[in-house]
Amino acid sequence: xxxxxxxxxxxxxxxxxxxxxxxxxxVSIFFAVLIGIPLGVLITRVPRLSKAVIGSANVIQTIPxxxxxxxxxxxxxxxxxxxRMAILALTLYALLPLIRNTYAGIQNVDPAVxxxxxxxxxxxxxxxxxxxxxxxxxxxMAGIRVATVVSIGLATIAAAIGAGGLGExxxxxxxxxxxxxxxxxxxxxxVLALVADVGLGVLERRLGTLxxxx
Amino acid sequence: MDAASGVQHAIEIDRASFRLNGRALVCExxxxxxxxxTFILLGRSGSGKTTTLKLINxxxxxxxxxxxxxxxxxxxxxxxxxxxxxxxxxxxxxxFPHFTVERNIALVPxxxxxxxxxxxxxxxxxxxxxxxxxxxxxxxxxxxxxGQRQRVGVARALAADPPVLLLDEAxxxxxxxxxxxxxxxxxxxxxxxxxxxxxxxxxLREALLLGDRIALMEEGRLVVNLPVAEFAYSREPLVxxxxxxxxxxxxx
Numbered sequence: 001x002x003x004x005x006x007x008x009x010x011x012x013x014x015x016x017x018x019x020x021x022x023x024x025x026x027v028s029i030f031f032a033v034l035i036g037i038p039l040g041v042l043i044t045r046v047p048r049l050s051k052a053v054i055g056s057a058n059v060i061q062t063i064p065x066x067x068x069x070x071x072x073x074x075x076x077x078x079x080x081x082x083x084r085m086a087i088l089a090l091t092l093y094a095l096l097p098l099i100r101n102t103y104a105g106i107q108n109v110d111p112a113v114x115x116x117x118x119x120x121x122x123x124x125x126x127x128x129x130x131x132x133x134x135x136x137x138x139x140x141m142a143g144i145r146v147a148t149v150v151s152i153g154l155a156t157i158a159a160a161i162g163a164g165g166l167g168e169x170x171x172x173x174x175x176x177x178x179x180x181x182x183x184x185x186x187x188x189x190x191v192l193a194l195v196a197d198v199g200l201g202v203l204e205r206r207l208g209t210l211x212x213x214x
Numbered sequence: 215m216d217a218a219s220g221v222q223h224a225i226e227i228d229r230a231s232f233r234l235n236g237r238a239l240v241c242e243x244x245x246x247x248x249x250x251x252t253f254i255l256l257g258r259s260g261s262g263k264t265t266t267l268k269l270i271n272x273x274x275x276x277x278x279x280x281x282x283x284x285x286x287x288x289x290x291x292x293x294x295x296x297x298x299x300x301x302x303x304x305x306x307x308x309x310f311p312h313f314t315v316e317r318n319i320a321l322v323p324x325x326x327x328x329x330x331x332x333x334x335x336x337x338x339x340x341x342x343x344x345x346x347x348x349x350x351x352x353x354x355x356x357x358x359x360x361g362q363r364q365r366v367g368v369a370r371a372l373a374a375d376p377p378v379l380l381l382d383e384a385x386x387x388x389x390x391x392x393x394x395x396x397x398x399x400x401x402x403x404x405x406x407x408x409x410x411x412x413x414x415x416x417x418l419r420e421a422l423l424l425g426d427r428i429a430l431m432e433e434g435r436l437v438v439n440l441p442v443a444e445f446a447y448s449r450e451p452l453v454x455x456x457x458x459x460x461x462x463x464x465x466x
Contacts, residue, residue, distance in 0.1 A: 116308030
């Protein structure tokens, strides 16, 4: 049986695992956005925190993913369910690009524009929502894109701790020395990553042109 | 503060100093500007002109002395209220690149929650006032020429009809022909609007064209503060140096 034959024969399972995979990634990115963007904004306001925050996010990135999943096995409550662990780990990994891009995006807004807004009597909140975030939105979106693509790849490892997703096929294939099984997990994961990259890239460019279509 | 004492100045700076890390950027500076007056702050880069403007709209607070706007100390004002009553124009307009011309001009009305009808009418009125076609309302700043952007910047500063107007090297980025056009229009505008204007520039010609009074600033201090007609005849060495620098290159 060739690869395509395998996919067709097991399409229901492939589909289920793909949906599971997308859920893991989607939920993690959701949490990462919820935490990362406010943190990125915070360190533009309180610059002395920026080193500590970006540094911590950097350190998290350097923990090998398999090791991080392994540590989490012993965490209370979270360790009880594979999916919870995977989401926590993926969220942690996704934080760095979000924090860094939010920070960089806001720092790169033309200071003259912010100065003009402040001098005209805009409050801090108005400056943030009406000027800084819209002008940084393209760069922030680039962070979301990078985080999503990386998470799709990383999430395949989550199967090692029973979180499901396309990694199931890969690990099963590895233990059975079955190339087709490995490919059945790897190829859809790669396709997902490509689709996410292109789709979010389009969104990013659209946000980029928002700030003054030439 | 002295609203009872007859003459009401729109801006009063009373022996104000501003120090940063022990260095005085503005030193014992005093000046007054009345409604309808265009006061020029002339000086080299780093002489403290922009710092003086920031003391007026309370982006900075004086280390010593007082700055009063509308008879009230800036430190007694709510800074947001104070700034919404002071129009501010910078080089190249400082427009928001992601806002249309209309939204840029409507900035203060919008944050002041004017009804949309009134805002819209005001925007059209201002476009006409600064000599721009209403067709430009939906364009973005990138799609405008430098001169048009600068006019939008002036319109934005005037939107909520503030009594005080601060211009910081406002026309400095324009080509000479456009600059001269805008300068003339600004002068005409000012005779109609009667704002209290402080205009920061390093261009003596601009100062002589637009100003009622000219103050020369150097190292945070006012060297002279004279009516425009007397300025060019001042014996002050620094003024002489300035006048010579400007008349030197050309034969009249």
